[in-house]
Amino acid sequence: MTFATHQIRLAARPSGLPTPEVWDHTESEIEDPAEGTFVVAVRFVSLDPAMRGWMNEGRSYVPPVQIGEVMRAFAGGEVVATAHPDFAVGDLVTGLFGVQTYAVSDGRGVQKLAPDADLPTNLAVLGMPGMTAYFGLLDIGQPVEGQTVLVSGAAGAVGATVGQIAKLKGCRAVGVAGGPEKCRILTEDFGFDAAIDYKGDDLGVALKEKCPDRVDVYFDNVGGEVLDAALGRLARGARIVICGAVSQYNESSMRGPANYMALLVRRARMEGFVVFDYASRYADAAREMGGWMAEGKLKSVEDVVDGIETFPETLLKLFRGENMGKLCLRVAEA
């Protein structure tokens, strides 16, 4: 049996926003899997801001995607052929399957899901964004009951989860997002105490109003002026969690936080992390978050777009701030 797979490959390194020209669409055939491997029919592809970094030359926390390589992506799908002892046909799995309709895997880094699992949720709250929110907030941010947690990119998959976990831990949760509609959803649907519209509000004024006791934990997904504004509103002993800098990924030069001396004045710290380091604890975190979901205390939200061929255009939604929750592509079944 063979599988005709449609693949999206990196054709050139972008400067600035990744335009359609940086992608190649290719078709190829996947044969029956070799011993120790299996074939996954990809159903959902996760689109993440981190992808932009993976497209740059030079080693970061992972090697860059090479020119001509299938674009790296988390994805979820179903095993359709197997020569691997641990994976059976019909198993639902998530892993780094790439932007393609069929993938071959040797099982490394692959999670096997329950038969009734929801794939998009397992790419969102129960996937990397959820793990990122969980470990970044709890291990690096170390929020204490009654403290104020501010999160940027709050309408994204990571940010919305950070705010909800902050509430679960008894904190005041304040989100920064773009536009009044996202802000409304954060407070009305996700239980944030307040939201700040970075496109419409004066950040300094809004932070003063929405964070009257200052900011104990700032979970930063965006960098740029929001990071500088948050630095200006830190409480003594505050922790800034550096998770991403989506406002800067497509800029020709990074903007550093000019207000960083607030770390001294406020006896505060700024710390980065990479979620992959917590792999040995994913299962425990997923169990706890699954419990919160079952109790109705944690919501996953996915922004699903149809068609793998829309990848180049859909990816840009992330950088234009047009998604609400986890941005995924749904792959049409063959």
Added chain:
Amino acid sequence: MTFATHQIRLAARPSGLPTPEVWDHTESEIEDPAEGTFVVAVRFVSLDPAMRGWMNEGRSYVPPVQIGEVMRAFAGGEVVATAHPDFAVGDLVTGLFGVQTYAVSDGRGVQKLAPDADLPTNLAVLGMPGMTAYFGLLDIGQPVEGQTVLVSGAAGAVGATVGQIAKLKGCRAVGVAGGPEKCRILTEDFGFDAAIDYKGDDLGVALKEKCPDRVDVYFDNVGGEVLDAALGRLARGARIVICGAVSQYNESSMRGPANYMALLVRRARMEGFVVFDYASRYADAAREMGGWMAEGKLKSVEDVVDGIETFPETLLKLFRGENMGKLCLRVAEA
């Protein structure tokens, strides 16, 4: 008895470097001290980069010096008149006596020294710069034996002490200073393993060569391009201690560290501190550092300039990087 005191007061807030016009020289008479106070004849005034921040409007970790006020300064001197039960004529003391030849004190924040104490040393390694180096490096930087400690402003009072304590703790100590002469002194006289001349060397190349195992602790006194270069050379799990940013204090706008996403890639943190928070532990630290000095393992170096009236000009040496060790003014005895 009265004491004719010469005072240097802040006349205007500087923009950029504090030019002579921002200072007023005044003379006044100090009468016999009131109950609970004493008069100090100031012998040495400490000149510190932090003074530049104290001259700016707006609250930082301490209130700003007000226009017309005597300039805040650490100083050391001798009690010459007293109506305070704990201080006798002849006592040697250090405290925030300001830039003036005689000061009145109620004893708050004043350290009484041994009769044979060396005043400049008590403004340097055994004073605020030494405390800053000790608590910043050990509490915030947390160096581990065998790790690499990089310090900027290494020829200054804080930096030279940081490097020496790093060596005492079994670390590789690398200093960044301006000019080959300072670099020579750091390695030959202060036991640094290596020194980098930020004025002459290519920082990236030099850091690669002098920190072959990357940088585990970076103690930053300067900010600007040295901070960015250090971020580019961090080891995994590194700690950056934010102590000062002397390269930026006189700039119209602060330059933020554009490389701050290295904190994520390297799972590193950047943390600020204020030495005043450690006041309850100063005595213990001074005892330990005094022991190291007695064993010849820790050197104090002071750069002494004569005449309180030279204060406006001498202060600029700090911002031009012209001092080696603790910059002090010696006050002529009346």
